Amino acid sequence: MRGATFKGGTHPYDGKDLSKNFPIQPLEACKEMVYPLSQHIGAPAEAIVQVGDTVKVGQTIAKAAGFVSTDICSAVSGTVTKIEPRLTVSGAMVQSIIIENDEQNTAIAGLGEKRALDELSKEEIRKYIQEAGIVGMGGAGFPTHVKLSPKDDSAIDYVLVNGAECEPYLTSDYRMMLEQPERIVGGLEVILTLFENAKGLICIEDNKPEAIRIMKEVVKNIERIDVKVLKTKYPQGAERTLIYAATGRKINSKLLPADAGCVVNNVDTVISIFNAVCESTPLLRRIVTVTGDGANAPRNFQVPIGMSYEKVLEAAGGCKPETVKFVSGGPMMGMALYQLDVPVMKTSSALLCMIRDEVADFEPTACIRCGKCVSVCPSNLVPQKMLACVEKNDMEGFVKLHGMECYECGSCTYICPAKRRLTQAFKQARRSVIDSRKK
Amino acid sequence: MLSKLYRVSSSPHVRNRISTSSIMKDVVIALLPACAVGVAVFRLPALLVLLTTCATSVLTEYLYSVLMKKKVTTGDYSALVTGLLLGMNLPPSIPLWIAALGSVFAILVVKEVFGGLGQNFMNPALGARCFLMISFASRMTHFTLDGVSSATPLAIVKNASRSQSVVDALGEQGINLLNMFLGYTGGTIGETSTIALLIGAGYLFLRKVISWEIPVTYIGSFLVFALLFGGYGLDGQYLAAQLCGGGLMLGAFFMATDYVTSPITKKGKIIFGLCLGILTGIFRIFGGSAEGVSYAIIFCNLLVPLIERIAIPKPFGYVKEK
Structure with missing residues (x-):
């Protein structure tokens, strides 16, 4: 079975064997839960609770501040103890709501209530997705309801579920495809209700034959959904390469997937959509792979969002001293x-111990x-020349070499025999170009 | 608190195993079969020339780095590659002091003065060879085989009268195609054995050190040129002598593909290969000397910045801006 792919890419050591055979284990929330108000692309959410308030499981604690923004819900019941800046994954201090878990798991009314998809209008579906606080869980964190609101619903030809999981070591999407294939298909059906002309494609790299087999089995009687096998190569799961491999369409940095008639969502996002729309459950947890050569027991966990990585690692059996x-x-x-001591956020896919x-x-x-x-x-850029421009602080030259397409x-950087820090330089250059354009 | 801080870095956090020195080591390994044949055919003098150029090149780079208080980079094997290539480009009868002088020139003048590894605009070994060709013309073009003066197959073909066939001209000097293929002819130490060079080139392809673009377009365009303008038309013997009788194999696989002095993009490599084929054809067929590979390569090295200007690929999903 030879999968579809793109030109370029690398084959880093994939390390997935460490954790791929361990079923997802749910973790209990810890005492102090931290909810940064900015866990997504767009405006930070606005806190709607105050210090001293009691909250329940599933309760909205922050509201979207605008269209490109999203809600945040509490995964535990307890009391809001502080609202203050906290350190997040990116290294930035972000205003966060801190909740002390009372370990009672008191839920809001209606949490988990079943809804019939065919009775819902498109507006209701989008509203439920936004209120559930769902964002792209593959890593970018773009609010999902925005992605699902293109100018013209009928112009969407493909809804792609990104199950490529091309990042080495990560096995969370893989485990979800093995353990909850019906939910993935259920979530995809929700999205397909929004786009009447679209076909659903579940895209999986060919290093996951078991996931391919199971997903194919589940979708075999569903006319609008197919499994698309992709070649195993990094970065096959990047939005642009995924769209190209699955549909043959190309987009650049200035275009959205919708411009090519595509909507792309990660496996965990699609499951969250199903949970939100059909089971009245907002985004409260995500799957995190704790792995790497330094982890004592590499495993996959279902982690309540807001739990600190420290506690997750503790629950996973800790790490070797040489990490x-x-x-x-x-x-x-x-x-x-x-x-x-930073919280697991909506976009946290793994804790890698090196x-x-x-x-x-x-x-x-x-x-x-x-x-x-270059290869x-x-x-299809020329990183060597782009780096030469950045080193001379020649941003004009960098842009001329299409550096903003990176x-x-x-x-x-991975492939460079001289171990030059190309990506690092491009990150800085791209930020500085974006900043100068804002002025 | 401080003890709990871990190391950070900007992504990606992993690196490939391939390094500059592992690539250079691969090139050295790929050159060894041709060197071995050279030593087998030309005996001790060839071995001494190779040892001289390698040792002098590495030593020159080492001393330069120490004297200029730069980081010593001889560990990346690039000076060794230059030394080996220069030795392979010299006739076995060359006096050792000339070989040493060439090595110093290659490292000092062509490579280090311009900023060291990655900064030279011309292949150091070829730059030095051309320097020696101009300075010591007769010694650089005096070839021997088994202690007897012996012209290279290319020179024999070039000087043959038009009434004589290529086979007869070569045959008079005891050269046949098999000899050329195996390497038992006059020539520089490393250029004579086509089979050994092909084995080395195969290794470099397998290890993905070189790609097909430059050698294929170079040899291909040169063959077409020789076919059209060589004067022998579709004469298999003539074309084979052009292919295997001189420095084309060594040049196309090992020197034109030198990373530093060839274009970086695929399109650039193809243009570069075409230029090389045509120039080599002009130099060999219309020029005064029988050989033309070295001059063609260093000339095209100078064109690289210009070629790269027109060979920047279109990015993925590119649409022309209105």
């Missing part, structure tokens, strides 16, 4: 944590112009 680096997310695009710091082990040396960065770039997948 030097912790990454929230995968090794290619995840964020390194300088301390573990016993080797490869970034520090290799000092960058002179570029030998081998061209490997792996999924955006989505920081890290392939060039």
Whole structure:
């Protein structure tokens, strides 16, 4: 079975064997739960609770501040003890609501109530998704209701479920496909109700034959849904490469998937959509893979959002003393944590414990112009020349070389024999160009 | 509190195993079969020349780094590659002091003065070879085989009278196609054995150190040029002598593909290969000397910045701006 793919890309060591055979275990929430008001792209949500308020499981504690923004709900019952800036995964201090868990799990009325999909209007579906606080859970955190509100519903030809999971080590989407395939299909059916002309494609890399088999089995009698097998290659799960591999359509940085008639959602997002629309349950938990060579017991967990990584790691059996680096997310695009007392957010897919710091082990040396960065770039850019521009602080040259088309997948930095820090430079350059455009 | 802080870095947090030195090591390994044949055919003098150029190149780079208080980078094997390539481009009878002088020139003048590894605009080994060709023309073009003066197959073909067939001209000197393929002919130390060079090139392809664009377009365009303008038309013997009788194999697979001095993009590599084929054809067929590979490569090295300007690929999903 040879999967569809894109030009470029790399094959980093995938490490998925560490955790892929362990079923998802639910974790109990910890005492202090932290809800940063900005866990998504767009305006931070506005807190609607005050210090001293009691909250219930599923209660909305912050409201979307505008269309591109989303709600936040509490995963525990208890008391709001503080509203103050807290450290988050990105290293930024973000205004957060802190809730002391009373461990009673008192839920709001109607939590978990079943709803029949065919009785809901499109507006109701979108409203439920927004109120559930659902964002892109693959990592970007773009509010899902915005994604699902293109200008013209009838112009959407494909609804893609991103089950590529091309980041090394991550197995959360894989486990969901094995354990909850009906929910994935259920969520996809919700989205398909919004787009009457669309076909649903569940996209899976060919290194997950078991997931492909199960998903194919579940969708075999559903006319509008198919499984699309993709070649295993990083970054196959990036939005642009995924759309291209699945449909042959191309988008660039200035276009949205909807411009190519596509809507793309991650596996966990689709399940959250099903939970929100059909079972009246907002986004309260997510699947986190605790893994890496430093983890004592690599596993997949269902973690209440707001729980600190420190507690998650404790529950997972801790890490080896030689662990030097912790990454929230995968090794290619995840964020390194300088301390573990940061909350699991809607976009946190994994806690990777690394016993080797490869970034520090290799000092960058002179570029030998081998061209490997050019051949792996999924955006068909020339990273070597882009870096030369950034080093000279020539932002105009950087933009001229189409530097803004880079989505920081890290392939060039991974492959570079001289260990040059290309992606890192491009991140800075892109921020500075975006900032200067705002002025 | 401080003890609980962990290391951070900007993503990606993992690196590939391939490094500059592992790539250079692969190039050295790929050159060894041709060196071995060179030493087998030309005996001790060839071995001494190779040892001299390698040792002098590495030593020059080491001393330069120490004297200029730069980080010593001899561990990346790039100086060794330059030394080996220069040695392979010299006739076995060359006096060792000339070989040493060439190595110093390659490292010092062509490479280090321009900023060291990655900054030179011309292949150091070829730059040095051309320097020696101009300075010591007769010694650089004096080839021997088994202790007897022996012209290279290319020179024999070039000087043959038009009434004589290529096979006869080569045959008079005891050269046949098999000899050329195996490497038992006059020539520089590393250029004579086509089979050994192909084995090395195959290794580089397998290890993904080089890609097809430059060698294929170079050899392909040169063959077409020789076919059209060589004067022999579709004469298999003539074309084979052009392919295997000189420095084309060594140049196309090991020197034109030098990362630093060739274009970085696919389109650029193809343009570069075409330029090389045409220039080599002009130099060999219309020029005064039988050989033209070295000059074609260093000339095209100078064109690389221009080629790259027109060979920037269109990004994924590119749409022309209105």
